[in-house]
Amino acid sequence: MKSTFVLALLCAAVAARAQNTFPSSGAVGIGTTTPASPLEIKTGVNWDATSSNYAGALDLGYNNDYGAGNPAQYLLLFPQFAGSIVSAAGMSGVIRDYRGMGVTFNSPSEYTIVGQTAYGNSYINVIPRSVVSGVLTVYSVTYGGVVYLALRGQDLCGSSAHLTCSGCFWNEINGVKPQLVASSSCTNVSIFTETTELIPNALSANTENYIGVGTNNPEEPLHVVGHADALNVGGQYNGDAVIQANTGGRTATSGGA
Known part of the structure; x- marks a missing residue:
């Protein structure tokens, strides 16, 4: 009964x-x-006592076909500035874009996104998960008077693709969930980061496909900060090579460590 x-x-x-x-x-x-x-x-599952914390899948809809001349968009992720030490927003999950059965290009891209705004500070790391996913630039944009961390829709997919988000997302600042908006409606656009940390504080990559070891700001195709050993190099070193720490110039010695 x-x-x-x-x-x-x-x-x-x-x-x-x-x-x-x-x-x-x-x-x-x-x-x-x-x-x-x-x-x-369609709208996520509330997993807390308030309506600002969600878990599960979120349908973000279709981004515009930017390659065909349609208006550019930003995917707003979460507010960048909390404005109060008790306010927080962020997400921990996966964003997917799927273009489907297009005759010219199919796009099953995925990105792991972990980030949060709290205590007036913001952090985010976006890691590509598929062979058609590259390192993305994260932007800071103002929309509706609120500053957000955002991704460009055309960076996720140059053509129209179905975007979904799964995982956990929370926003105690204004309660808004991730959403696509017109780029023309955004102001104060700037780059927040162009680097992803593949292994935090150890291995990174940027939008130029430069790899950093021991640095989060690689300036060469392979940028190593610190001592590195290379075994069986051959060529002019005729054996093993030791790359010494950079002290005003890049040097190398041969013969092992």
């Missing part, structure tokens, strides 16, 4: 929302009236 009463309350609550579908049989939709799977949730 109790379970029947709870189910009746759930049905009544869902029926009261125009965007929800709770049929007597078939697929169930929350946030959509056209569910494409047995259970489809």
Whole structure:
């Protein structure tokens, strides 16, 4: 009897929302009236006592086909400035873009994103996860009077692609979830970072495909800060090589460490 009463309350609550579908049989939709799977949730699942913390999948929609001349967009991730030591926003999850069965280019790209704004400071790391995913530039943009960390839609995919986000995301600053917006609606655009930390404080890469070892700011195709050994180099070294620490110029010696 109790379970029947709870189910009746759930049905009544869902029926009261125009965007929800709770049929007597078939697929169930929350946030959509056209569910494409047995259970489809469009807006994320609240996992805290407030409405600012979510877990699960978030459907971000389709970005514009920038390569075909359509307007550029930014994907707003979370606010950059908390404004209060008790305010926080961030995300920990995966963003995917899928272009589908295009005849010219299919794009199953994925990026792991971990970042947070808290105590007036912001941190973010975006790591590519597929062979068609490159290192992305993270921008700082102002939208609606709020400063956000953002990605360019055309960097995720130059053509129109379906974007989704899965994982956890929270925003106690203004409650806004990740969203696509027109670039023309954004101001004060600047670069926040062009580097991703593949192994924090050890191995990094930037948008020029430069690799840094011991540095987060590589300036050469391979930029090593500190002592490095290279075995069986051959050529002019005729054996092993030792690359010494940079003291005003790059030097090398032969014969092993």
